[in-house]
Amino acid sequence: MISRERILEAAARVYAKHGFRGATTRLIAIEAGVNEVTLFRTFGSKGALLEAVLGSNRADVVQPHLPDEPQDPAAELLEFVNANLEHVRELRPLLIHTMGEIDERPEAAEFACRGRRMVHDAIVSYLRKLQQRGMADQDADVEVAAVVLTGTVMSDAMARSIVPDVYPPREHAAERYVSCFLRMIGGRKAVAAPVKKSRTRSA
Template sequence: MPTQISTRQKLINAAIELFATQGVTETTTKAVAELAQVNEVTLFRHFGNKHGLLLAVISESAVFQELGEILRQQAQQTHTTAQAIKWYASNRLTAIAQFPELVLSILGEAQQYPVENRRIIGKYINQISRDVAEYLATVMQREQLRSQLPVEKLASLLNYILLGYAIIELATETNELNDREEFLNDLVKLFLGENIVSTTSTENVIDLPANLVHAILQQAKKSGLRDYALVYVLFATGLSPLDITRLERSHQISDPHQHLLQITQGAVRQVPVNQWIMGKRYGSYTRNPLTQWLKSRKDNSSALFVNDSGMPITEQEIKARWQELTKELITPEGKVPVIEQAQQTWCVEMLVKGISIEDLSILTGWSSTKLQPYARRAKEKLALEQALRLDQKA
């Protein structure tokens, strides 16, 4: 049975078609009503006048509709600021391209609209910038980055550039902007540049000493196979609790020569599951705390980790298990270890072992900028080790 289209939607659809082909100024309410096959009085009852209809077209188009919610969902799937900017730019250009003539008509004739209508259009544009600012702020906070400019201004500038690019792309035959992928990559470079800096400094990259790491793993082992495997993955892969919640059994690649986990959301990549953690070997690639946990499972859940009820474990539950396991342990700074320090410890250890920042960037999905403080911390540890060796030779 065909879906019934409401009278309101018929009028909006007719308006989109006529605004795009004739322009807003040349389109009459009578023509819209006739195309929608309704009485002109009905149009006035729904929208007041032509410009009220125009506002409905704008606010309910794919360019505007549900953007805030889409961005909030995407923020949870995107791990780096570079990915966030590129995804948003590509998404908006695609949305605009669905109604190219309409966009050109609205922008080209905006000066002819009543002041109140222009203000309302401006309100929608400002709302988009606020939604984008919230989206960027969420991803940047997770990546521990900050913008030299207020994030609201960063979002506005991004929208202005995208709109300008879209107009040129739609209104001209120039070949200079035909490579959209190149434009998107250049846009990311432009916005990251010197404007985006790390909020992480050397003093708050606080990796854990080897004896404390092994003590945490020992506590987890006493607690049970799941907790042991969970803490093992934190220290052996450098994954965040959120990354771990997204893992499924099928994401594990294990053979005598390697043990890998496939990250399928956010920064898509593979990460190694290390045999050696802070100088101590925890099994082999095929027999370790994670493989033993999976071998013991009797449930049918596809999730790599499940809670006591057999449901996929949540980020909050992972953090709760960490707090329980570490509540009686103290760092050299006199504090209880926090779960973020597992990831920091792994990063520093990988750099101390000799991995390059570029390669670590691939494994973590983090930018080289974010990894600079970790590199400095690794150099500090290497310098200290070198000083100790020299002292022992004296």
């Protein structure tokens, strides 16, 4: 018995390369090693098949998260950014096409925005905790900082293959992004007593 899963995986690979219109049932059948008619017997139509691809993809994957009790922002953010880079890199091929197909297919729209708000909110929440504990500057714009962080991750994951020499080497990228990010928010480790210290500049 042909695994429904096997067809879904093959369809995802073909969709990732060719997009909706380019993912012909013939290509998908070949990729899955099944007869074309089996696709229709299993899923009913190409649209339903590809909808199932987007619906099942990542449905149960745990989103990277940040700790409730910040201890070491540098280490914690590094782990978070690394996980996020991995995550978005994996999704990239699907994301590229869903972003372009939003107007034509609702499931593409849903897929393209999945989890983005959650990641943003998680970072904002974390940054607020840092501020409360004196581990980040009080006047840092945490909403925009979160946008900057997710934007950088997205840019690296989506565009590195297009302009590779612009991005830092993969093995150091997260580290360097976090380092710059911490400068932006005045991030630091917890100190014995909350030190009320705000940076002043002539700008």
